[in-house]
Amino acid sequence: MNRFTDKTVLVTGGTSGMGLATAHRLITEGAHVIVTGRTRARVDAAVQELGPHASGVVADTTDLDAVDALMETVRDRHGRLDSLFANAGTGTFLPFENITEKDFDHGVDVNFKGVFFTVQKALPLLADGGSVVVNASWTLHRGNSVLTLYSATKAAAHNLARTLAAALAPRGIRVNSISPGYIDTPMYPSAALSTTEAKALTDGIVAGRFGRPEEIASAVAFLASSDASYVNGQDLVIDGGLIGAVPA
Template sequence: MAGKLDGKTALVTGGSSGIGLATAKQFIIEGAFVYITGRRQAELDSAAAVLGDHAKAVRADASNLSDLDSLYSQIKQEKGQLDVLFVNAGGGSFASIGQITEEQFDQTFNTNVKGLLFTVQKALPLIPEGGAIVLNGSMVSVKGDPNFSVYSATKAAVRSFARGWTNDLKDRKIRVNVVSPGPIDTPGLRGLAANEEQRKALYAHLASGVPLGRVGEPEEIAKAAVFLASADASYIAGVELFVDGGAVAV
């Protein structure tokens, strides 16, 4: 049976762990050849070993424009075009108003906003008519959680980019959409807890705000990303798809 992404070339930024790695795996299952990027070589090497021959890992910092130029030059030389782009690289630290530092602000916006913008812009010469761009947002783009104001602002910017770029790219029939996860069991989330007891307490707290009553899995985001990247979503553009167990909608 043909996969949803048969014969496609895809890029997953921040693809060495968590949602990025799960999405790279799912893209491969659906027939794509996948490039993944990340900043830490050891994690990239481990991910590449897991993904196998239908993937290639490239060390690149999404907020470094020279790294992006080198990345796209390599993809152009090796594959000629890029059919699917999943802009997943991101992160941030958290602080309440009054405690936010310039360093924290710059780091979060450089990765989540500047890095995302130029990851997309520099990819455009490689994306053919009818290509698909999926941006990784967050449910906090529409919520006002304490200590999250800077991070939330970056994810609101991601949502806004998808709206504007949908119109910018409509003549090329390139669809731009956002997948916005709720709390997901990733290494980043687990890293917020110092031990297993704290992790269980954190997950229980997060699950209490989710109508489905649990924290999500990276594979659940990956399958949503496949949907938005594939022909199954051929009439979907500019949307923010919340994959959050109903936390935003209910």
């Protein structure tokens, strides 16, 4: 498929995990992809892995000056964006009573403020008829006692996607979110779990396993492409059946 030939796509948090896998997928379909990360070493390593159809910018999405500089770089290099995958995020996995103000501020800054202003500042570059995909989470659909802060920030990001779908409709820009389940990534590596912990999680998943970043990339590529031209304001849950079905 060449759904992204001559298209330029920005992937925030694109140096590992779901972001890096999505960058790979979009490049195989013809896109030029700009990835962001918080350190020069990670950005350079990602660009080297992705090849000549990728470029990278060091940018912390919680720093609005850095986001401004990111968009200026994109404008200088490419002139426009056709799609944006607002993927940069963080996890705060603590019991409710143990969350500090510092934890709260960091979680909200990365998972909501960063997404909010990344999309806002990308708008002048986004072509009419373009697309935005926001990385939310399965946790916005199902309560979990150690994910109170994380779930709330991801629910905010999803709701932002829904409201932006309405706000940007006059320009033909579609906005959707994805809700990944347990995905084997550097932020949540299955290898770091004990056999007992891993079994406790996978026993609740109809698919019986963690998802792969490449499976998320396929969904993002669909939502960002013209194949999803009539999909707008939706949340696509990619969780192996975690929230929608009970294992036999």
